[in-house]
Amino acid sequence: MDVLPDEQETLIQETAREFFAAESTPALVRAAEKDPSRYSAALWKKIADLGWLGISLPEDCGGQGLPLTYAGLLLEEAGRAIAPVPLHGTLVAALVLARHGSAAQRALLRQVVQGELILSFAVQGLQGAWSPAAEGLTGRAEGEYVVLNGSRTFVDGFRESGHCLVLYQAEGDGVAAALVDTTSAGMRGTDYVTTAKDSQARVDFDNVRVPKSALVGEPARGAAIARDLCDYAAALMTSQLAGATRRDMEFAVEYAGQREAFGQPIGAFQAIQHLCADMLIAVDGAELLVHEALWRLDQGLPASIEVSQAKAFAGDKCIFVARSAQQIHGGIGFMMEFDLQLWYRRIVAWSLRCGSVREHRQQVAAALLEQPGKVRLGMPLVPA
């Protein structure tokens, strides 16, 4: 038991922090918001050159084979700098493929690691529910193809991704996953306009024919694959969110230490101090929870409930922190020309993605109340 980053973890984290601070400047973030792709290809290339896209991918896929906690720290740092790159979607899909993909699909990961192939994933239907049940998109077997019909929503980076890892309901076979070429006929992405000004899209499937070679894993493993996808996605989204939120808090603390009112730095007022203390506690809590979830995922232990705990907590508290940071800044925080809003808008979006507070709490409640036996904090729960 040692819940803080060790030396090597700290080293990677600090290296990433310095890199992103230098490379992912607010000017770059603003430029990406105006770019149709919504990301910086130059920054993506630099990240790939550092080998970070393979940080937690197996060595036989060209990765570094480091534990998933390292990917989490990387996402925290990318989130800290609100780096405009499709890191989350690519890493999540790649991790699933590394674990469950065919040899051909795993071979694709070398391109991913080199920054030549962006991936996305698609889980939610029109209702927006975050669930491995894959509602809203059905697949019908037709010879050597599966024909997909329906919709996926909130697919981040769809437009720039070469392949999209799609969950669907296979007729008679339950949940299944396929790695779909995003240029397939009948597939149409429509960009959302989000608070984050990011690249989330709705994707409609109109008789999209997917070759069976694109299916991921055995049919019997569909539910497990879907579960993994949801767990990786929600956990790493929490990492990214926690990282951004910590930086946002630091902005507020810095500002409070400098800005004067009533003859004092406003940070000398107890009301501001106590607010900042609560902000720190909230970010720390989110970070501890997601570290545990990622560590368990990495160890191959059941972790869905730990993921839900982390995302539910972060979804609730990170908005509190970011809103408080805005409040401490007063009017200036609200101005487009001031950088703080760049963080706020993303924290809002990220806290809502990959499962709402309500949904993740429902998972935790079911595990607490629907499983037999007494519960004890510290003893893992199993999803109901």
Add this chain to the structure above:
Amino acid sequence: MDVLPDEQETLIQETAREFFAAESTPALVRAAEKDPSRYSAALWKKIADLGWLGISLPEDCGGQGLPLTYAGLLLEEAGRAIAPVPLHGTLVAALVLARHGSAAQRALLRQVVQGELILSFAVQGLQGAWSPAAEGLTGRAEGEYVVLNGSRTFVDGFRESGHCLVLYQAEGDGVAAALVDTTSAGMRGTDYVTTAKDSQARVDFDNVRVPKSALVGEPARGAAIARDLCDYAAALMTSQLAGATRRDMEFAVEYAGQREAFGQPIGAFQAIQHLCADMLIAVDGAELLVHEALWRLDQGLPASIEVSQAKAFAGDKCIFVARSAQQIHGGIGFMMEFDLQLWYRRIVAWSLRCGSVREHRQQVAAALLEQPGKVRLGMPLVPA
């Protein structure tokens, strides 16, 4: 529209405040806690002598005929001084009898006004649900009698009351009410041990034969009578609770102004100041809500939702205020020999009586969501 007490209301309130401050001392409260009856007969007599037991009863029942808001202000002041008297139960039952009772029952009210007859009421079953549905006690007609079987819980002042206004489910006839002589055979009260150290009891009915003359109102009006009983009870409990909570807050403010730490009165620290500000807002909110509810009840307007609003808000916020008052006091507030805990223990109990936060919010939600049409704040809602 004028939502603050007018001159006459203020006069009554101030008179009651002075009276209770002088008469309902902490020493008297402590003595009553040790008395088997849990109340002060001497104080009850003085209140009766002032005519206050009839404050909002009709003049033809010996009352003063003042609007129900006056009874509310009286309960606030009694609550403020945590007066150990069965005022709430007696007034609630009397108000229902004045409105729905037979001539004989209304005639009893003269005894009530003179302080010679204490009343109680019984609504809840073993589940503790606060509802006019009268679950848990059934009445079977047998000739000129109704035979009651089942249980009632959280009946305050049962032991000292001469009559108890009981809700029950009449076989085939829905909800009904009866004014039951508490010495009836088969009726057994068991005292609860509550945080308030008050006189709440469980009352079991084992073939209790009640003459039909004891029934209140026409059978067809049972639901309306039950609704009135619940509304009066929850509203006036809120008044009592708000009054006690305001005093509790004042204790904390007084203490914060005097107690020194770190070279200042603790009330000079912004953290304490802001906490006190929130406490004031909370008490004001509870008071405004219950004033509106009582005013509407008095005007004969639908008021059940307004009552639920007031009780739900007070049930949530008054505990916050009282707990904060304890917190501001530090260790001393926790000591039996210090008076603050007398208030805290009652605020806990009263916030839980006559419907929980959860139950009252359910009523409000149903009125909002189950009734047709759009809602608008300021336009009354009808219970679903």
Add this chain to the structure above:
Amino acid sequence: MDFTFSEEEEALRDEVQAFIKDNFTEEVLADLTTGKRGRGFGPKAAPIFRKIAERGWNAIVWPKAYGGQGGSRITQFLVEEEFYRAAQVVIGGGGTGTPAVLASGTEAQKQHYVPAAIRREIIFCQGYSEPHCGTDLAGVRCRATRTGEGDDIHYVVNGQKIYTTNAQVATHIFLLVRTDPESRRHAGLSILLVPMDTPGITVRPLLTVQNEPGGPAGTTYGEERTNEVFFDNVKVPASCLLGEEGDGWAVSQRGLNLDRVGAWRYLISVKRDEDIVNWLKSGDERAAPLKDDAAVRDKVAELWIEGQVCRLMTMRSMTIEQRGQAFNYEGAAEKVWAPEHGVRTTEAIGQMLGPHAQLLNGSPDNVQDGLYAHNLLSAFQSTVNHGSVQVMRDQIARKGLGLPKPRK
């Protein structure tokens, strides 16, 4: 106590609602939304304001001597509520300016400004905040130097204001300046009523987080634009001084009871409480599972009840005004409770809607044109402007509860 509007008031409400139905057509509402984007109120909306002024509805509470109706504050509130509900229009006669002129102006100033403000020929914007001081206005540095002789006695203004909402459409700025350069804090300040077309005034737009894309009609928080206003040797006649020179702090406080409360503040804090209930009942497929979720229902009820407290606190403020009493802590309490309630509602709705709460105006799949997403971007602003909740809580504790100032 009395918790209803009078029959006359309810009749007036009907009349106003009928007027709104007749006049606020889709076209006009679109025009107003454009206006909120900082490009003036447009040709379609302007005549309606004239009609409102003709009926006296924007001046019910002002004295008859200056073009008002000499009526009740409660009635004025009722009418303001209807207009704000229908079209997010604040019809009050001149915002901060008019009450201050009535409280501190000379007879000539009252005659000049008040009737014109009622007719909307004069529109004030408020020149308070400066880049280095937002909440702590006693730090104002914008300088006004008195100079000249005889008929040419005037002030020369130099400095900068920020967050000057509506500066782009206002005819005058209600300007807090430092007239005594040796003074500190609250002393040595004055109020000038400066025509915005005076040479040397530059207005620079400041775009807000609500600007790209702009919010839908009905978004209650956050203009898409506010302004910086620069003063470069601006010459202002001495007749523009409101009250005594050096008495600006007191002048700015007088008549400001209602700056932090009233129909606008109330409705921006509670409107989403109503909206989300009505949306849950709307039949939208995404609403159905939420409507029957007890956790959502519990939260909706909690928020609704909090909204009722907003309403009752507003009614309390109106009662105090109508009785001619002074606020103690009540305005500050409302300015804490209502904005923070608005934030709680906004964030709770975000949690109900989940990912859809990210989707702004113009996005596919958004909910009610992104109303709730736009709220998320800006609801907290109300906890900052017109006195932060921190400063308001200080006031409640000190004035309302008599708690001591920290020892120096």
Add this chain to the structure above:
Amino acid sequence: MDFTFSEEEEALRDEVQAFIKDNFTEEVLADLTTGKRGRGFGPKAAPIFRKIAERGWNAIVWPKAYGGQGGSRITQFLVEEEFYRAAQVVIGGGGTGTPAVLASGTEAQKQHYVPAAIRREIIFCQGYSEPHCGTDLAGVRCRATRTGEGDDIHYVVNGQKIYTTNAQVATHIFLLVRTDPESRRHAGLSILLVPMDTPGITVRPLLTVQNEPGGPAGTTYGEERTNEVFFDNVKVPASCLLGEEGDGWAVSQRGLNLDRVGAWRYLISVKRDEDIVNWLKSGDERAAPLKDDAAVRDKVAELWIEGQVCRLMTMRSMTIEQRGQAFNYEGAAEKVWAPEHGVRTTEAIGQMLGPHAQLLNGSPDNVQDGLYAHNLLSAFQSTVNHGSVQVMRDQIARKGLGLPKPRK
């Protein structure tokens, strides 16, 4: 990062659980409950503490040189958690006293106090608070005057302490006194280790809100009794001085890292999270409708997650200790989060149980012997004792975030 206990630690847990099962019989538990009522630990429980000491479980982390095991802080935590869970017993070796003696004592003092404390022959109570100063201990007035000569150099203590938990069973008091009468605030204080049987010491019981009736076994908050301790010309040998005279503030701070965190604090903050879930699943008729209510489920999950944060913050503190690092703000953060979480849980359960949450131990119809009702009476106490949440937040802001002190 590593989020598991080692295999050895899990084996030890099994061993401890088996020990508890064998030894903490109903009789012993009843005896312990009586002990919590302030009447000593009783004859049945005492032998068990000896067995625990024999196994070294209460001294895993202390140095071998003084009777400890020289083991890991994490292992110590694990064992402490099991004992506190089973019987609300704090098995740590001597509470505040032992770490302070280890940190600041002479070799002779270490040899004298530590092994005896491990064997439970010495039990310290903590003499910090005085009636006029609870949180602000720098205001201590209890006087100790140095006097005498040669072998008879001693202190004469006069004054009063309050909220001295366990003074009625302690053998020694860890006493913060003012040795320099001219001193102010943190200067001029000293620590004396005073035998409680010294003439001139009077212990007066202070009954708490938990006392009538007493809480059921398993109530985690609030003793039923604490004490005032009066010192009337109490003669204390100079050898009882811990550390240097005048250095008492530093001595009291040293080795106190764990005063605000650890198994006891963690469990009093989270135990009800588990209890309410287990009760909801218990089949109690009153639980059934709650268990399926989505609002209850949402709240239970929210609290559970908060409880996990308590656990992880505790593990963070243990990690810092185990690594031999110093706390910055982490102990203070845990002392804010965990107690306030305990209050939130307690009040939320109150709202779930409704009227039954009023019913105390011994009442008909109560839930789990009134456990939750007793919690309602006292959960907030944890936000006050051992440093109030206000003072803890000050520390987080100043130490953890570097925010400035207010300007004088």
